[in-house]
Amino acid sequence: MGRWGKCEFSELKKLAENVNALKDGVANEFTKEIANEIAMRLLRRIKQKTPVGQYTDGRTGGTLRNGWAIGQITQKGNSYTIEIINPVEYASYVEYGHRQTPGRFVPAIGKKLKKSWVKGRFMMTLSINEIEMQIPSIVTAKVWEELKRCFNVK
Numbered sequence: 001m002g003r004w005g006k007c008e009f010s011e012l013k014k015l016a017e018n019v020n021a022l023k024d025g026v027a028n029e030f031t032k033e034i035a036n037e038i039a040m041r042l043l044r045r046i047k048q049k050t051p052v053g054q055y056t057d058g059r060t061g062g063t064l065r066n067g068w069a070i071g072q073i074t075q076k077g078n079s080y081t082i083e084i085i086n087p088v089e090y091a092s093y094v095e096y097g098h099r100q101t102p103g104r105f106v107p108a109i110g111k112k113l114k115k116s117w118v119k120g121r122f123m124m125t126l127s128i129n130e131i132e133m134q135i136p137s138i139v140t141a142k143v144w145e146e147l148k149r150c151f152n153v154k
Helices: 010-049 091-096 123-150
Strands: 069-076 079-085 097-099 117-119
Touching: 010 069, 010 079, 010 123, 091 097, 091 123
Parallel strands: none
Antiparallel strands: 069 079, 097 117
């Protein structure tokens, strides 16, 4: 019978440990990290689209834009839910639009109202649609990055 020689299995053992670490607890932490990145990108996009008030006396608003925040990121089964909140009381009116009474004088702006319906800006709705199209590429990039780290590829 022939002799096979010596084999070094330390690298193979390291690979097995990395794969087991991925399987055990790192995967859950990894998915939370991806959900958090998606939430941050969504928040940034919403803030960019949120209008800022320009006043006649030179002041600039920003209360609505600064009010956006990430709420809880919850997991139900295999899916995550990201909660984006804005506690400013008029946020829904700017998002979806609102009714008003034409002809009514508003002292704050010094004008009479002309339209019966003010269209919404849909800053959150549009941002969600944009981010949903980017989610596959974000997840793919993160998975490749994690696999490279796991398999120690440089």
